[in-house]
Each structure stands twice: as structure tokens, then as C-alpha cells.
Amino acid sequence: MSKRPTPVVARKRTPPNPNPEYEFLGPPGAVAMLIVLPLITYGLYYNCRAGFGCIPAYWDSKDGFWPSIGSDPTSYHKDLWNFFVSTWDFDAFKVYSAFMVFLFVTYFVIPGKVVEGAVVGGVGGTPLTKDRSNYKLKYKVNALRTLVLMALMTAATLYTQGVKPFLFLYEHFIGLITASLVWTFGVSIFVYIWSFLPDGDGQEKILACGGNTSTKIYDFVLGRELNPRFSSSPDSTFDIKYFIELRPGLIGWIFLNFGMACQQYHTLGRITNSMVAVLFFETFYVVDSLWNESAVLTTMDITTDGFGFMLANGLLTWLPMNYSLQARFLADFPVDMSLTHALIVIATQCVGYYIFRSANGQKDNFRRYGADHPMNKGLKYMETKTGSKLLISGWWGTARHINYFGDWLMALAWSLPCGLSSPLPYFYPIYFAVLLIHRELRDEEKCHKKYGKDWDKYCETVRWRIIPYVY
Numbered sequence: 001m002s003k004r005p006t007p008v009v010a011r012k013r014t015p016p017n018p019n020p021e022y023e024f025l026g027p028p029g030a031v032a033m034l035i036v037l038p039l040i041t042y043g044l045y046y047n048c049r050a051g052f053g054c055i056p057a058y059w060d061s062k063d064g065f066w067p068s069i070g071s072d073p074t075s076y077h078k079d080l081w082n083f084f085v086s087t088w089d090f091d092a093f094k095v096y097s098a099f100m101v102f103l104f105v106t107y108f109v110i111p112g113k114v115v116e117g118a119v120v121g122g123v124g125g126t127p128l129t130k131d132r133s134n135y136k137l138k139y140k141v142n143a144l145r146t147l148v149l150m151a152l153m154t155a156a157t158l159y160t161q162g163v164k165p166f167l168f169l170y171e172h173f174i175g176l177i178t179a180s181l182v183w184t185f186g187v188s189i190f191v192y193i194w195s196f197l198p199d200g201d202g203q204e205k206i207l208a209c210g211g212n213t214s215t216k217i218y219d220f221v222l223g224r225e226l227n228p229r230f231s232s233s234p235d236s237t238f239d240i241k242y243f244i245e246l247r248p249g250l251i252g253w254i255f256l257n258f259g260m261a262c263q264q265y266h267t268l269g270r271i272t273n274s275m276v277a278v279l280f281f282e283t284f285y286v287v288d289s290l291w292n293e294s295a296v297l298t299t300m301d302i303t304t305d306g307f308g309f310m311l312a313n314g315l316l317t318w319l320p321m322n323y324s325l326q327a328r329f330l331a332d333f334p335v336d337m338s339l340t341h342a343l344i345v346i347a348t349q350c351v352g353y354y355i356f357r358s359a360n361g362q363k364d365n366f367r368r369y370g371a372d373h374p375m376n377k378g379l380k381y382m383e384t385k386t387g388s389k390l391l392i393s394g395w396w397g398t399a400r401h402i403n404y405f406g407d408w409l410m411a412l413a414w415s416l417p418c419g420l421s422s423p424l425p426y427f428y429p430i431y432f433a434v435l436l437i438h439r440e441l442r443d444e445e446k447c448h449k450k451y452g453k454d455w456d457k458y459c460e461t462v463r464w465r466i467i468p469y470v471y
Contacts, residue, residue, distance in 0.1 A: 020213040030221035089175025096179035112142025117297040122226035144290035169259025188309040195225035200232035208306030223306025241307035249319035260327035274417035352409025359395035384454040
């Protein structure tokens with residue numbers, strides 16, 4: 001008697017959102033990001049370099065903003081391509097690729113604690129648990145150990161060979177920018193195509209709510225899949241977005257800074273106090289972030305946003321190449337801070353860190369231990385219809401996003417050592433202010449949808465958004 005054929009279950013397809021709520025100016029904004037974001041990174045290099053200066057340059061086909069851009073608008077696309085080709089550096093690409101492979105291998109080789117993330121949101125997909133409301137993914141926490149390993153390797157190289165090997169990072173910086181962009185576009189294309197392939201159970205992946213529209217270019221930029229993974233097993237811990245969230249950008253940033261310090265030492269025979277301040281503060285920030293690695297699992301990057309070009313560019317190119325601008329500036333234009341200058345920098349950093357860490361600690365303790373715990377004694381809160389409690393005293397009674405203000409003060413402290421000879425080293429705090437305001441507006445919209453009239457009442461109690469009595 002012949003066996004009856006096993007019925008084939010059709011793979012579920014989640015239709016695109018018919019009424020998407022576009023962000024970043026929608027599809028035109030997405031196209032603009034593909035072009036403008038890389039050009040900004042190149043522009044910061046060409047407008048701040050040895051032999052040219054560090055001031056806003058004008059369009060000059062010989063030695064200005066874009067060395068290979070002509071005056072004919074009809075040829076801009078060819079000129080941009082020629083410009084990109086002129087920055088190609090195979091040695092830089094090999095170094096950047098080796099760095100990425102090293103991070104990938106150490107993720108699996110170095111032991112680390114496995115933790116659960118927040119409940120998975122998104123749309124579509126086939127969760128491996130029956131109850132989607134309790135479906136969580138697992139993640140491996142070992143980024144700080146990876147940084148320690150690289151620091152030990154760096155120290156050994158510095159002891160045996162001196163600063164010479166690290167001068168590569170300064171001398172091939174423009175090539176490293178291009179290499180990072182090749183990786184950015186490569187990873188973005190891969191995860192976009194990967195999002196359409198079925199998972200290990202033959203079902204559709206879980207998609208980000210904001211990345212499932214009918215506009216392909218918008219989905220490519222914002223990110224279609226919520227948590228791109230190679231395995232659908234509940235025991236799998238490797239998540240492409242999570243892996244790239246902390247490792248390449250933050251660790252790469254610190255080592256680019258170190259390369260710039262080596263260049264300054266090679267040129268001057270010493271390290272200025274301004275360079276020491278930048279390296280110390282920014283390294284402290286990265287170590288603190290990696291020490292609290294699991295905290296990233298509750299951020300919007302992980303819980304809400306899809307993984308596409310915008311995040312890939314931000315973490316593989318924008319963060320390490322643009323955030324190292326202060327160190328690169330000081331390598332070319334050294335600054336020796338006076339005592340007053342140094343005290344202003346230190347005070348700004350300390351105040352910013354105190355606000356940032358104590359405000360976040362107060363919120364985390366309230367969420368973790370509840371209102372009745374002794375450490376939360378005296379804190380006032382407002383009950384909402386959803387059952388959540390909103391703090392209306394302490395740090396969170398001064399402003400609804402007071403931690404953003406502390407974060408921004410630290411960003412300012414990293415630029416202050418560069419002095420006031422050029423505005424370009426202040427690109428990061430200026431950009432960061434725009435980013436934080438945009439993030440705050442997104443948070444406000446999300447909370448208003450969640451809490452409704454309770455949020456309006458909360459805003460009447462806690463009037464200020466980020467800076468008390470200012471904004």
C-alpha cells in the first residue's frame with residue numbers, strides 16, 4: 001500500500017503595510033541617505049586634513065570638498081563614481097575585512113554569558129513558541145572580552161614593534177572609509193535578500209513594522225527583517241544586527257583613535273594633554289557601553305528597527321570614521337590645553353556622565369525592584385491605565401529625557417579639547433543633538449500611542465523634554 005504524500009504547507013507571506021507611516025521623509029529621504037551619508041563622511045575627511053586645514057572648504061575640483069568633481073552637473077554621477085574609485089585602497093580593504101573576520105570568529109570562540117532579549121515584536125514570521133507574547137531571542141554577551149583581547153594584542157605589538165604598525169590607520173584613513181562603505185553596502189544587500197528567504201522551518205522571517213512597505217528602496221534603507229539570523233533554532237545566539245550593533249563601530253572607533261595618537265607621537269615625539277583627554281573619555285565611554293552590553297537589548301535599535309542600510313552605515317562607517325574626527329584633528333593640529341581649558345573639559349565630562357548614569361540607574365532600579373524598594377523611597381510616580389508606572393520625581397521629574405542631556409554633555413566634552421580654531425571637530429555634538437531630538441520625538445510618539453491621555457497628563461506634570469527650563 002503506497003504512502004500518502006505529505007501535504008506541503010504554503011509559506012506564509014505577510015503583505016506590505018498598505019498605509020505605512022514613513023520616517024526620514026519617506027522614500028525620497030531613503031534615496032538621499034544612500035548618497036548623502038557616505039558623502040558626509042568623505043567630506044569630513046577632505047575638509048579636515050594635514051596640508052589643507054580644518055575649515056569648511058568650498059567646491060574646488062583641484063583640492064576642495066570633492067577632488068574629482070567637475071563643474072558640469074550632467075556628469076556628477078560619473079564624477080562621483082570616479083571619486084569613489086580614486087579612494088579605493090586594497091590594503092585598507094584587507095585590514096578592515098580582517099578586523100571584521102576577527103570579530104566574527106571571537107564572537108564564537110570567546111566564552112560569554114547567554115541572555116534573553118526583550119519580547120520580539122515586528123510582524124509576520126512563525127515563532128518557535130506557541131505564545132508569541134513571550135517569544136524571546138537569546139544573545140551572547142562577550143564584546144568587552146573581545147576588546148580586552150584586542151587591547152592585549154595591541155600592547156604586545158606596541159612593545160615589540162613600537163607605533164609604526166599603527167600609523168597605517170592614519171595613512172590609509174580614506175581607504176578605510178571606502179572599505180567600510182563596501183562592507184556597509186555588502187551587508188545591507190545581503191540582509192535585504194536574506195529577509196525574503198524562508199527560515200529553517202520554511203516560514204517567513206519576522207519583519208520590522210517600519211520596514212515592510214511596498215517601497216523596496218525604503219525597506220532596503222530602513223531594514224526589512226527585525227532580527228536577521230542564520231539559524232531559527234531557539235538556542236541560536238548569533239544575531240547579525242546585534243553583532244554589528246556594538247563590535248565593529250565602538251571597537252573600531254577606539255582603535256582608530258589609538259592610531260591617530262600614534263601618528264601624533266610619531267610627529268611630535270609626545271602625546272598632548274588634549275589627545276590624552278579625547279582618548280581617555282571616549283575609551284571610557286566604549287568600555288562602559290560594552291560593560292553594560294546587555295542593556296542594548298532593550299533599545300529601539302534591537303527591539304523595533306529593522307536592520308538595513310541606515311543601521312549598517314551608522315555602525316560600520318559613520319560611527320568609527322566620523323566619531324574619530326577629534327583624534328584625527330589633534331593628530332594633524334595638536335592642541336596643548338591650559339589648566340583652565342582642561343578643567344572645563346573635565347567638568348563637562350563629569351557632569352554629563354553623572355547625569356547620564358545616575359538618571360539611567362534611577363530608572364532601571366525603579367523598573368527592576370519596584371516602587372516599594374528602599375532604594376526607590378521618596379520617588380513619586382503616576383499610574384497609567386496600562387498598568388505601567390511613570391516617574392514624576394527625581395531625575396525624571398526634571399525632564400522626560402534628562403539622560404539625553406547628560407549624553408550630549410559628554411559628546412561636547414570630547415570636542416572641547418580641540419579648541420575653537422575650527423567648527424568641524426564639533427560635528428559630533430551638533431549631529432548628536434539632532435539625533436537625540438529626533439529620537440526624543442520618536443519616543444514621544446510611541447509613548448502617546450501606548451498611554452493615550454495618561455501621557456498628556458504626564459507631560460503636563462513633567463513639562464520639559466530634555467533640558468530643564470530650555471527644551
